[in-house]
Amino acid sequence: MRLDRRALLGAMGAGVAMAGASAQAQTQGAAPPAEPTLEARLTARAQEHRSRLLFDGVRFSGPAYEALLEEGRAARFFCLGEEHGVAENPKLAAQLFAALAGVGYSKACIEISPPMARELDRAAQGGMDSVRALFTDPRANVAFFTMREEAEWIVAARAAVRGRGQALWGLDYEVGGFGRLIDILEARRKPAAAQAAFAAMRANADTLDAAFARSRSPEHIYSFAGDPALVAAVRAAWPNADSDAVWMLETLEQTLTINGYWQTQQGWLSNQSRALLNRANFRRYWERERTKPRVFFKFGASHMVRGLTHTQVFDVGSQVSELAEAQGGRSFHVMVLPGVGAQHAQLDVRTWRYAPVAAGAYNEIGMAPLLGAAYDDAMTLIDLRPLRPLVFGRRHKALDADLVRAVHGFDALLVMTGSTASANL
Numbered sequence: 176m177r178l179d180r181r182a183l184l185g186a187m188g189a190g191v192a193m194a195g196a197s198a199q200a201q202t203q204g205a206a207p208p209a210e211p212t213l214e215a216r217l218t219a220r221a222q223e224h225r226s227r228l229l230f231d232g233v234r235f236s237g238p239a240y241e242a243l244l245e246e247g248r249a250a251r252f253f254c255l256g257e258e259h260g261v262a263e264n265p266k267l268a269a270q271l272f273a274a275l276a277g278v279g280y281s282k283a284c285i286e287i288s289p290p291m292a293r294e295l296d297r298a299a300q301g302g303m304d305s306v307r308a309l310f311t312d313p314r315a316n317v318a319f320f321t322m323r324e325e326a327e328w329i330v331a332a333r334a335a336v337r338g339r340g341q342a343l344w345g346l347d348y349e350v351g352g353f354g355r356l357i358d359i360l361e362a363r364r365k366p367a368a369a370q371a372a373f374a375a376m377r378a379n380a381d382t383l384d385a386a387f388a389r390s391r392s393p394e395h396i397y398s399f400a401g402d403p404a405l406v407a408a409v410r411a412a413w414p415n416a417d418s419d420a421v422w423m424l425e426t427l428e429q430t431l432t433i434n435g436y437w438q439t440q441q442g443w444l445s446n447q448s449r450a451l452l453n454r455a456n457f458r459r460y461w462e463r464e465r466t467k468p469r470v471f472f473k474f475g476a477s478h479m480v481r482g483l484t485h486t487q488v489f490d491v492g493s494q495v496s497e498l499a500e501a502q503g504g505r506s507f508h509v510m511v512l513p514g515v516g517a518q519h520a521q522l523d524v525r526t527w528r529y530a531p532v533a534a535g536a537y538n539e540i541g542m543a544p545l546l547g548a549a550y551d552d553a554m555t556l557i558d559l560r561p562l563r564p565l566v567f568g569r570r571h572k573a574l575d576a577d578l579v580r581a582v583h584g585f586d587a588l589l590v591m592t593g594s595t596a597s598a599n600l
Contacts, residue, residue: 213570218545252472258511280470282342323599
């Protein structure tokens with residue numbers, strides 16, 4: 176039998192047509208697959224760019240740790256923005272700073288005032304016993320560093336750059352160690368007019384201290400209730416004060432002014448004034464350095480973000496990012512959050528002691544797409560930079576503002592799965 180090529184081709188065409196019709200019918204009958212949500216796409220992208228941070232209780236290691244070191248070596252400023260009171264955060268900061276000291280990091284910026292950072296720097300040179308001795312004076316109790324792990328971190332930082340001048344730069348106001356500053360200022364020789372003005376300032380502080388001792392109420396803490404005009408009067412009457420005394424007086428006046436705004440429901444102005452103080456103090460340190468150092472920052476996350484913070488101000492994180500770029504370099508910003516369900520230490524100002532409480536539920540305030548990408552069994556570093564194209568234009572309006580700010584304001588997110596609360600010193 177002779178094969179009819181034309182008939183064969185026709186039959187094949189008919190078969191293809193029938194198959195196509197059948198496939199089309201099946202396609203029309205099946206529901207199209209659902210498009211993944213933007214949140215799901217973010218989680219998937221984050222999982223593609225995550226790495227494990229290993230911690231044996233003493234040392235950090237693993238691919239995430241190596242990535243952090245690599246970023247630190249490439250940057251002029253390393254900015255760690257954290258949730259306070261997590262024990263593992265200062266341990267990581269201490270290990271990173273010690274390693275990065277070998278490539279030129281010699282200053283650590285911390286969230287207390289410049290004058291009390293100087294006091295702490297001196298104490299840290301003597302090790303933990305010296306730091307404990309400093310804090311036997313309750314008037315020296317600064318924020319954060321009466322937590323054991325935080326004290327250990329600044330001792331380790333100081334040891335890593337021994338002999339290179341002051342290592343700890345404080346940029347903030349002073350909510351706890353104001354009594355120590357007043358005592359130091361009292362011992363300085365002053366003109367008669369300045370002495371009289373200082374006596375009035377001291378009386379204001381002593382009156383509030385006595386009221387706080389009776390009430391244990393935060394409304395009687397000098398750093399929130401003192402009169403800044405009395406401090407300004409001391410400055411005005413003491414025109415030839417040395418630079419250290421000037422910085423102490425400015426710190427006290429700015430602290431009272433900033434907290435005064437807060438107490439009178441002027442929250443934005445309080446946060447703006449505090450951000451300007453942080454920036455001015457960093458600039459003051461920076462301009463003193465003839466050879467510009469590489470600097471490690473450990474602050475609350477809102478201070479370290481690039482761009483507008485959640486309080487709608489531009490803080491020191493924006494300043495150092497712009498400074499690095501102006502000098503042909505860059506800064507690296509990592510946001511560090513506690514693990515889901517973890518605790519952190521919270522200060523009770525009535526006793527100046529810390530106690531463990533539940534950490535913020537970040538997965539409930541819009542950060543779930545990122546936290547959902549973390550490993551369940553390991554601390555997780557997520558590179559946020561590859562996520563930015565997904566959080567762009569109109570699409571970002573569908574996302575939580577804090578998530579958008581994190582993706583664009585930080586280079587990486589570190590989720591400290593299994594983290595614990597800091598302990599008292």
